[in-house]
Amino acid sequence: GNSVTQMEGPVTLSEEAFLTINCTYTATGYPSLFWYVQYPGEGLQLLLKATKADDKGSNKGFEATYRKETTSFHLEKGSVQVSDSAVYFCALRSLRESGYSTLTFGKGTMLLVSP
Amino acid sequence: EAGVAQSPRYKIIEKRQSVAFWCNPISGHATLYWYQQILGQGPKLLIQFQNNGVVDDSQLPKDRFSAERLKGVDSTLKIQPAKLEDSAVYLCASSFRLAEPRLRSYNEQFFGPGTRLTVL
Numbered sequence: 001g002n003s004v005t006q007m008e009g010p011v012t013l014s015e016e017a018f019l020t021i022n023c024t025y026t027a028t029g030y031p032s033l034f035w036y037v038q039y040p041g042e043g044l045q046l047l048l049k050a051t052k053a054d055d056k057g058s059n060k061g062f063e064a065t066y067r068k069e070t071t072s073f074h075l076e077k078g079s080v081q082v083s084d085s086a087v088y089f090c091a092l093r094s095l096r097e098s099g100y101s102t103l104t105f106g107k108g109t110m111l112l113v114s115p
Numbered sequence: 116e117a118g119v120a121q122s123p124r125y126k127i128i129e130k131r132q133s134v135a136f137w138c139n140p141i142s143g144h145a146t147l148y149w150y151q152q153i154l155g156q157g158p159k160l161l162i163q164f165q166n167n168g169v170v171d172d173s174q175l176p177k178d179r180f181s182a183e184r185l186k187g188v189d190s191t192l193k194i195q196p197a198k199l200e201d202s203a204v205y206l207c208a209s210s211f212r213l214a215e216p217r218l219r220s221y222n223e224q225f226f227g228p229g230t231r232l233t234v235l
Contacts, residue, residue: 004157041228042228043118043119043206043208043225043226043227043228043229044158044206044208044226045226046223046224089157089158091157102160102163102171103158103160103224104157105157105158105159106157107155107156107157108155108156108157
């Protein structure tokens, strides 16, 4: 079946450090890939997405490139801020047996940024 | 634009009791989802509605969980009776229309803040 694997956290960084959160997936066909962010006490928010191989999603300084050859969608940011502290979820959209699509999430990676 | 509303935000019950959660999606969103997020894991889809009809409930434990969306707007998720392993955050999400994978487009899911359930 479909699955998403993320690096375990927490990831602790100092402000302005470079961020990488690894994400790999297993899926049949050609899924779309997403990164969601969950700030403390809030719901999940879509951060960025990519719908086909070699697409790069970007938003708020974050980037991720859909790599079909390595089945990866790693999240990167050149300079993190304290306000980036949150839990980040990698997800894929796939077609279920019912014929409807759904999201499969990874376990999440907590990012803690200190001043 | 108002987001997805959920209530209550927190609930503590004892095992074998019943509990209900409420969700009000974004106005005009035909598709509504309920997810279960156990601590340390990603959200897992429980049930998906298109208007007032169920399109996917394959991962809903139907012996104790039920959900309805009678008028195609608000939805309630019920657990009866609750077990210790039901302790989790229950997330509601909505999207404008059912995603069509063959079009390779995506109708973004907007998530509510969740209801944190603790079963003692």
